Amino acid sequence: QVQLKESGPGLVQPSETLSLTCTVSGFSLTSYSVSWVRQPSGKGPEWMGRMWYDGDTAYNSALKSRLSISRDTSKNQVFLKMNSLQTDDTGTYYCTRELRAFDYWGQGVMVTVSS
Amino acid sequence: DTVLTQSPALAVSPGERVSISCRASEGVNSYMHWYQQKPGQQPKLLIYKASNLASGVPARFSGSGSGTDFTLTIDPVEADDTATYFCQQSWNDDTFGAGTKLELK
Numbered sequence: 001q002v003q004l005k006e007s008g009p010g011l012v013q014p015s016e017t018l019s020l021t022c023t024v025s026g027f028s029l030t031s032y033s034v035s036w037v038r039q040p041s042g043k044g045p046e047w048m049g050r051m052w053y054d055g056d057t058a059y060n061s062a063l064k065s066r067l068s069i070s071r072d073t074s075k076n077q078v079f080l081k082m083n084s085l086q087t088d089d090t091g092t093y094y095c096t097r098e099l100r101a102f103d104y105w106g107q108g109v110m111v112t113v114s115s
Numbered sequence: 116d117t118v119l120t121q122s123p124a125l126a127v128s129p130g131e132r133v134s135i136s137c138r139a140s141e142g143v144n145s146y147m148h149w150y151q152q153k154p155g156q157q158p159k160l161l162i163y164k165a166s167n168l169a170s171g172v173p174a175r176f177s178g179s180g181s182g183t184d185f186t187l188t189i190d191p192v193e194a195d196d197t198a199t200y201f202c203q204q205s206w207n208d209d210t211f212g213a214g215t216k217l218e219l220k
Contacts, residue, residue: 035209037211043213043214044201044211044212044213044214045158045201045203045211046211047203047208047209047210047211050209058208060208060209061116061208062116094157094158100148100163100164100167101148101160101163101164101169101203101205102148102150102158102160102203103160103163103169103170105157105158105159106157107157108157
């Protein structure tokens with residue numbers, strides 16, 4: 001069955017770089033696009049960026065200067081790197097598969113930016 | 116960015132019909148989707164492209180609209196529907212609404 005699982009550090013220092021991994025199973029990264037979506041506690045989700053099925057990427061214009069998304073299809077993994085983290089980057093980070101909409105979501109990883 | 120505006124909260128009684136609205140700051144064609152999120156869980160897709168029911172979603176849920184005004188309807192509402200409902204558009208990059216919290220009386 002389709003599964004996505006995020007992994008990465010729960011605590012990041014301000015100004016440091018966040019690195020997250022999304023490991024997928026049950027589908028191919030060369031057939032489906034995968035997006036990263038984050039959500040501050042008690043607020044609406046925010047789309048961060050997308051790894052298209054063909055290897056191209058797209059980014060939220062507000063985050064583009066700090067964000068990089070890549071993949072390793074042999075390991076079924078999609079990666080997120082975001083630099084210069086600040087306290088308002090605190091929240092739950094999800095990876096999600098796309099088919100017409102975000103049809104499958106990982107359980108999310110909580111990231112806190114604090115010294 | 117396309118801003119999506121939702122009412123913050125609604126309260127209904129079980130068995131009633133409820134409509135949750137989402138207004139886009141610019142037209143999004145039919146590229147509006149709806150999600151349900153319960154506390155501590157990831158969002159769950161309910162409706163895609165305005166009116167299409169996602170796999171496994173009960174037929175009590177339905178969606179309508181096009182352009183800038185969209186509606187998610189639950190009829191009849193059940194106790195398990197207590198959750199926050201988000202709209203999301205994918206016509207102009209991707210943006211989400213702030214959510215409508217549905218409470219049962």
